[in-house]
Amino acid sequence: xxxxxxxxxxxxxxxxxxxxxxxxxxxxxxxxxxxxxxxxxxxxxxxxxxxxxxxxxxxxxxxxxxxxxxxxxxxxxxxxxxxxxxxxxxxxxxxxxxxxxxxxxxxxxxxxxxxxxxxxxxxxxxxxxxxxxxxxxxxxxxxxxxxxxxxxxxxxxxxxxxxxxxxxxxxxxxxxxxxxxxxxxxxxxxxxxxxxxxxxxxxxxxxxxxxxxxxxxxxxxxxxxxxxxxxxxxxxxxxxxxxxxxxxxxxxxxxxxxxxxxxxxxxxxxxxxxxxxxxxxxxxxxxxxxxxxxxxxxxxxxxxxxxxxxxxxxxxxxxxxxxxxxxxxxxxxxxxxxxxxxxxxxxxxxxxxxxxxxxxxxxxxxxxxxxxxxxxxxxxxxxxxxxxxxxxxxxxxxxxxxxxxxxxxxxxxxxxxxxxxxxxxxxxxxxxxxxxxxxxxxxxxxxxxxxxxxxxxxxxxxxxxxxxxxxxxxxxxxxxxxxxxxxxxxxxxxxxxxxxxxxxxxxxxxxxxxxxxxxxxxxxxxxxxxxxxxxxxxxxxxxxxxxxxxxxxxxxxxxxxxxxxxxxxxxxxxxxxxxxxxxxx
Numbered sequence: 001x002x003x004x005x006x007x008x009x010x011x012x013x014x015x016x017x018x019x020x021x022x023x024x025x026x027x028x029x030x031x032x033x034x035x036x037x038x039x040x041x042x043x044x045x046x047x048x049x050x051x052x053x054x055x056x057x058x059x060x061x062x063x064x065x066x067x068x069x070x071x072x073x074x075x076x077x078x079x080x081x082x083x084x085x086x087x088x089x090x091x092x093x094x095x096x097x098x099x100x101x102x103x104x105x106x107x108x109x110x111x112x113x114x115x116x117x118x119x120x121x122x123x124x125x126x127x128x129x130x131x132x133x134x135x136x137x138x139x140x141x142x143x144x145x146x147x148x149x150x151x152x153x154x155x156x157x158x159x160x161x162x163x164x165x166x167x168x169x170x171x172x173x174x175x176x177x178x179x180x181x182x183x184x185x186x187x188x189x190x191x192x193x194x195x196x197x198x199x200x201x202x203x204x205x206x207x208x209x210x211x212x213x214x215x216x217x218x219x220x221x222x223x224x225x226x227x228x229x230x231x232x233x234x235x236x237x238x239x240x241x242x243x244x245x246x247x248x249x250x251x252x253x254x255x256x257x258x259x260x261x262x263x264x265x266x267x268x269x270x271x272x273x274x275x276x277x278x279x280x281x282x283x284x285x286x287x288x289x290x291x292x293x294x295x296x297x298x299x300x301x302x303x304x305x306x307x308x309x310x311x312x313x314x315x316x317x318x319x320x321x322x323x324x325x326x327x328x329x330x331x332x333x334x335x336x337x338x339x340x341x342x343x344x345x346x347x348x349x350x351x352x353x354x355x356x357x358x359x360x361x362x363x364x365x366x367x368x369x370x371x372x373x374x375x376x377x378x379x380x381x382x383x384x385x386x387x388x389x390x391x392x393x394x395x396x397x398x399x400x401x402x403x404x405x406x407x408x409x410x411x412x413x414x415x416x417x418x419x420x421x422x423x424x425x426x427x428x429x430x431x432x433x434x435x436x437x438x439x440x441x442x443x444x445x446x447x448x449x450x451x452x453x454x455x456x457x458x459x460x461x462x463x464x465x466x467x468x469x470x471x472x473x474x475x476x477x478x479x480x481x482x483x484x485x486x487x488x489x490x491x492x493x494x495x496x497x498x499x500x501x502x503x504x505x506x507x508x509x510x511x512x513x514x515x516x517x518x519x520x521x522x523x524x525x526x527x528x529x530x531x532x533x534x535x536x537x538x539x540x541x542x543x544x545x546x547x548x549x550x551x552x553x554x555x556x557x558x559x560x561x562x563x564x565x566x567x568x569x570x571x572x573x574x575x576x577x578x579x580x581x582x583x584x585x
Contacts, residue, residue: 026437032430034058067109070438076100093137106155111135118146154198156205170196188229201255210247219244237282252308258282281329289329295321300341306349314343322354333372334562346392348446357383366415368449376417382407390439393447401430410434416453541579548572
């Protein structure tokens with residue numbers, strides 16, 4: 001179901017104690033029943049959706065894409081590609097391409113690029129062009145692009161330069177790709193070139209190129225600056241490495257620094273089934289470093305801060321480590337070890353979300369980037385996708401098919417941990433993808449990480465569901481006064497059961513288990529609230545002191561402690577004094 005939730009939440013900018021309403025943010029999801037639109041409304045808090053109808057009910061919607069500024073939306077319904085105005089929902093273009101598998105917009109939304117699998121029909125010696133570029137309903141250019149990898153042409157941020165990968169070359173087109181003017185203006189020739197990436201940001205545009213190693217020769221990455229592509233001094237930076245079968249390029253937003261994530265198909269040490277990873281940094285000034293990772297294991301996730309001043313890496317065998325680095329590849333802060341495999345900055349760069357999805361339990365940690373303090377840590381089990389809203393306040397989590405075909409649905413969370421909205425897929429329906437409608441940088445101001453959580457119906461329902469007391473099967477559907485004593489357990493029909501290998505009767509332990517379950521059913525929340533506040537505080541302090549003893553033991557064994565562990569050791573005396581005060585009172 002393509003569910004486009006238009007106007008989901010009401011962002012507010014606070015300045016000089018004046019509340020100014022901000023543009024609404026929209027959400028789009030894709031699934032098995034076409035496209036449907038939902039708009040926020042219907043509740044005082046504004047966290048409910050109203051169905052606006054279904055502009056498409058095709059069961060064959062393979063792909064959906066927004067333009068970078070969020071003004072256009074395109075999808076393929078198995079018959080053609082439709083492009084609409086994302087604000088008015090009016091049709092702008094209809095492209096007769098029924099087999100489209102990928103759609104992408106150019107940076108300013110001038111061009112729509114479509115790709116379909118390359119095929120040679122019977123009677124043909126060469127297949128038809130399968131990569132086509134459209135603008136204003138006209139075809140600007142077409143190419144044969146056999147490989148799905150690196151399929152899409154790349155533009156500079158102002159669309160004055162377009163580039164695409166051809167065998168051993170990168171072809172450049174000055175002035176974009178106007179209809180009938182797709183003439184190659186320059187070529188960058190690099191033997192065995194497999195991957196390239198244009199830098200974002202202002203001119204001049206830089207190009208990163210990767211060449212895999214051959215027998216006895218290392219792989220390498222080189223940086224060039226357009227239009228100086230040949231001759232002495234044309235290479236801005238060069239980095240060689242032996243352990244690399246493929247790379248992923250990660251430019252920062254300013255285009256001043258590049259992270260290169262290397263990957264081998266096989267880990268020769270046998271430490272990981274997924275191969276071996278490495279992380280390197282290259283600057284357009286020519287310097288480069290290998291990012292120092294203190295724990296062995298896979299690199300799960302890497303992301304730049306949108307301000308281009310730092311980046312975060314999640315790595316190491318579980319429990320993994322999350323570390324914040326500056327542009328000199330120096331560790332700035334250790335988030336500690338936990339079961340995580342994802343890192344996501346909000347678009348404004350002042351809140352970091354660390355999460356553990358897939359085969360992990362779905363924990364999320366929201367951190368204040370400036371104060372480096374934990375804001376909240378909610379749990380979203382069975383999540384397969386997480387994405388920040390453009391205002392940097394909300395995240396959408398989803399359980400998508402075919403990764404998981406049960407519990408399909410999506411949720412919207414506030415960064416303070418509040419669950420604001422939850423939508424499950426209908427009977428016999430599947431959810432495939434979730435996307436926020438993007439917005440240009442600067443549209444929304446940075447949110448205040450210290451603000452309190454909003455109220456939410458979805459949160460109250462979730463809490464009520466989680467705190468429901470357990471009812472034993474024998475008591476379900478029955479009511480019993482608090483003072484009543486439950487009936488004695490009926491004897492086992494075949495006599496007393498005995499524990500294997502001990503010969504002792506287990507009737508007593510079974511009766512104790514029933515008694516505990518019955519007590520929970522009768523007392524309910526009172527059992528959870530048992531014990532005075534003093535006893536609870538004493539228990540918490542003893543637990544913290546035990547953790548400090550374990551950390552001190554690790555320190556004595558020569559282990560390098562993390563920043564938060566050292567801080568905890570420094571609090572030991574304060575914990576001891578507080579414990580003595582409580583025990584004497």
